[in-house]
Ligand SMILES: [Zn+2]
């Protein structure tokens with residue numbers, strides 16, 4: 001499914017892929033999660049989008065062929081392709097272990113073709129090993145889970161945590177938080193009772209609209225909803241010394257707010273991208289906790305409908321595109 005111009009609907013197209021270069025693997029895609037970032041890409045809200053482009057950065061796939069310098073993966077292995085697709089290895093950020101901030105980083109489904117496809121090429125050095133199990137349920141771990149977990153760590157280890165926007169990322173993190181004995185307070189769109197019920201099912205001790213105040217000041221809050229006005233709201237919900245972490249890549253403008261909301265050593269931070277180390281650590285944790293994503297499945301050609309469901313807030317959990325089984329088998333998708 002290709003984006004031919006920012007803002008235009010994705011279109012099914014056939015693309016001829018080159019043979020994998022030395023560090024690349026040719027992948028047969030099993031499933032690809034639909035992330036809010038894909039919506040920002042599709043809508044042209046991010047800079048530097050070159051069309052045509054295949055979106056998708058929560059890819060569960062099988063290796064079909066490997067370039068001659070690929071180590072660690074062979075044909076038949078299951079791999080995950082996350083958002084971070086390439087780094088330079090030389091800039092100041094790469095050298096200090098902050099490759100998520102690399103000045104020359106490239107990103108799957110944004111500046112590299114991604115997984116809204118039956119086949120794709122990926123740099124094996126940025127792929128992550130994945131266990132067996134239903135591909136669709138693993139896909140959301142690769143961004144919603146992984147970058148969500150980076151935000152979760154950035155929020156500190158307080159006992160109470162607010163989550164603004166109870167979608168793909170929050171529904172995974174609520175499970176992690178519950179496992180760690182932390183109390184989750186879920187904030188949804190005002191009046192979204194279904195999302196509030198979903199949050200309580202997953203262990204939230206309190207769930208209400210984002211226009212409501214929590215019953216007690218929180219230790220920290222994470223913003224998954226791309227709404228700038230939630231920053232002052234979240235600052236008002238955390239205690240002195242509390243932290244507000246913005247997990248999304250794009251947000252509407254933040255309105256002016258009185259300094260007293262920030263006063264008291266409250267802080268605001270953002271989380272950007274991931275490191276490969278984040279990926280390995282989070283996937284090990286997900287396996288230990290037997291994290292399960294609640295998913296709504298769509299055919300590849302239904303990507304636009306999946307994005308619309310995400311945009312309207314109608315999903316409970318995560319949307320995932322599932323490819324026909326033949327796509328991930330050498331020899332290729334059956335042609336009519
Ligand atoms: Zn994402």
Ligand SMILES: [Zn+2]
Nearest residue numbers: 088091094102
């Ligand atoms: Zn770099």
